[in-house]
Amino acid sequence: MTFRGGTGSGRTPGDVVVVGGSLAGLLAAAALAGPGRTVTVVERDVVADAPAPRPGVPQGRQPHALLYRSLVAVEELLPGFGDDLRAAGAVPVDTGALAWLGELGWSPDSEQFPVLSASRPLIEHVVRTRVLELPGVRTVDGARVTGLSAADADPGSGADPGSPRWSVALEGREALPADLVVDASGRASRLPVWLDALGVPPAAVEQVDARIGYATRTLRLPVDAVGPAGVVIAQLPDQPGGIALPVEGGRWLVAAAGAGDRRPPREPDAWRAYLGALRDPALAEIVDAGELEGEVVVHRQTANVRHRYDRVPGWPGGLVVVGDALCAFDPVYGQGVAVAALEALALRDAVRRDDLTTARGARRFLRRAVRAGALPWAIATGEDLRLPTSEGRVPRATALAGVWTGELARLGTHGDTVAQAALARVYHLMASPLSVYRPSLVARVLRARLRGYGPPVPRPQIVRGAVRGAADVSPPAARP
Template sequence: MPTFSGRHGLVLGGGLAGLLAAHVLAARTGRVTVVERDTYPDGPRARKGVPQARHTHLFLGTGVRAMESLVPGTTARLLAAGARRVEMPADAGVYTRHGWVTRARHGEFILCCSRDLVDWAVREQVLRNERITVRPSSEVVSLAGDATRVTGAVIQERGTGKRELVEADHVVLATGRSTRMDDLFEQLGLPPVPEEVVDVGTAYATRIYRADQATDPLASVVSVAGDPAGSAMGGVVLPLEGDRWSLTLMGMRGTEPPVEEGEFTAYAKALAHPALYELMSDATPLGPVRGFRGMVNRRPRLDRLPAWPEGLVVVGDAACTLNPAHAHGMTVAALGILALRERLASRGDGPGSARHVQRAVSRAADGAWTQSVNDDLQHPAVVGPPLSAAARLGNALGDRVLRAATVDPHAARAFVDVFTLARGPASVLTPRILFAALSAGRRGRKRAESRG
């Protein structure tokens, strides 16, 4: 039986990252308090603090495996509740600017369900632990301590305004994309946090439909990808629990999808392939079209601060916010908590351990960050730094692999491995994939010359 210390862990934010972090801390401390702005709903229902939950979410297999390693049994609970495991690229139709990605059997997959169901399944598993207590309808006002050590936080009840200092040995900041990092750090006497921002103006418009025999969307995921260097108009449909499916149209600055019903349909018809338009034309909508904007890549470079206070770790969207069009958010959050667990186990609570943990959490986001910003920086209306020579070279090679993926099953698997974060971009540097990529490039030039 494990022996637990009398220490207290404090998790600020009770979303996916926060609850996974609470589970990790509960294995090391006597008790954990989770401070959450909302009151949790009964069952897998919408939560006010997660407005993007109404839109399509892909939970990549890499993230699902990380979640399962952290909280065993959660995947089975999700599948029992109606989530669907979709093998990539065998069971998904992925249309790119070069055509349909070849369908091939592979071990990688995505888990398809609503964000509400994911949050509920994790919440049900984590909060079974009697050492974890939730303080709902409360929010953090400030961190306690100084530039050398964080010792807790000042918490405020949202209804009454009552404030209280909650002391803790470990503090995890998981307050999401709205975190006021500089304000919190200034109160500790820490310098401003350097930040990287790439904003391509991504916007969503989503509608839920009933799954029926006519459309049979539960058989597959269908994605129509936009050209990141062009109009970037795209969309995806995937199955949800309860015999429903979610259809999200997405665009970037200048091509944002509308939420008016007729214009929503026209936008889908104008995509590079009519697959999504044809699906929605034969389906029964279950509600209005809902929009969502203000989605950027934002990364406070916590790993580059000259000093880091003991007792504090920042995780989830507070540590790295990604353009959700790339579908990496939940996966990166789970990978970050996995890094938290592994580094705590190896480093313990000695001097400098919090800094090592924070750097490990940051490294867990590196691959997804590079993919997201290098893709977005190609867009003509992006707000961000210019593409580096290395990024341009990487994008060119990635485009060749993507072209090859439309005709070569090995390239299709390699594309999926990189997209799902199962392997890094360097994994395509094998003779077989490079040959397929270069051959695809030559075929593309010959086709262009024949058309000229």
């Protein structure tokens, strides 16, 4: 089978099949739902009616922080989503009220972005409930897609020759016909194999792997037992970090994150010791204040991976890719859901304006999708390349930008909430990275350099009523 990227007209994508019913697939389905269209979300797992971790989403038991941009974008796709998530138990968190220990010190407590903190299964459950209410959307659960085949368009139909009608093969079930296939099957997507079988040239794969591992435990502890809204100990090139976030049901998720041979351990005592030996014992203090539940859950598939499907010659019409299957990020920066939502918005616009069943329309969407993830990609890979566990060098422009953002971060650790907010706007994908060069910020840096930075932000009290430093800070046991 060959696909010739012609310029003729395709078809109205009446039958859409989305491969993968996780966040990217569900948000894509929301974007594509519309009159005269049937959107079938095919999911390998049998998905429970209540929020629960599932095997197809192995990262589901790790903390998932939602950038403010992700909430704004999902709200645009599913109006009222924030209210639904809050009603389901998500904890409102102001990102400026997180106790954040960066490379240079603690950030000041300030007002920033109102986000919601919830477990990954709850976020998906609320999205799924809303998406399945949309007209024309249905799911086929417990069904694994095993491949794609295509028939060239009927020569007499006037349709683009690069615009096939797809047949989506399912394990042990009848294949599904589709005018448009959306691959949202995550990091483990088999699309490269399926494309190879179709004779489509392989896409270049860009990768930066800092070999980061997560180890997380759930803790029963009232939200207000901790002073700050949550705690982040940023990972540094030579030191591990971690995060503690409140979630629904009076629980906290506490994760350690480290790279290479300093990845956090699975064994409970070693995990607790690892937290105690971080640059600051805040996470260990939280753990000691609560009641631990379940086991330590480890996850190590965290590489930044981007498939350049947008550059593949002879790309077929009626096939697009979203979410981690297109571009997966080191999760430490919390960007995956935001990018999936931005891609879904791009898909909604593309299906209104363009003809995705043609090769040209599909390629144009893929280019937009890659652009939607370009800033997060630059942030995540730029930071990860600083880690000795990554191969490759930080690009010169990124390194220079890092010097400037380091200046602003320094102001933040001395209480400058304006500089801190400017960085947060970019981090939450709410402003252009160029916004950090505005003259008023330059003036603030120069003033501090001439007149001094003032006192550093003090360490916040972590557990209410606890004495600072009460946690055991003994060195960790041997790490795996």
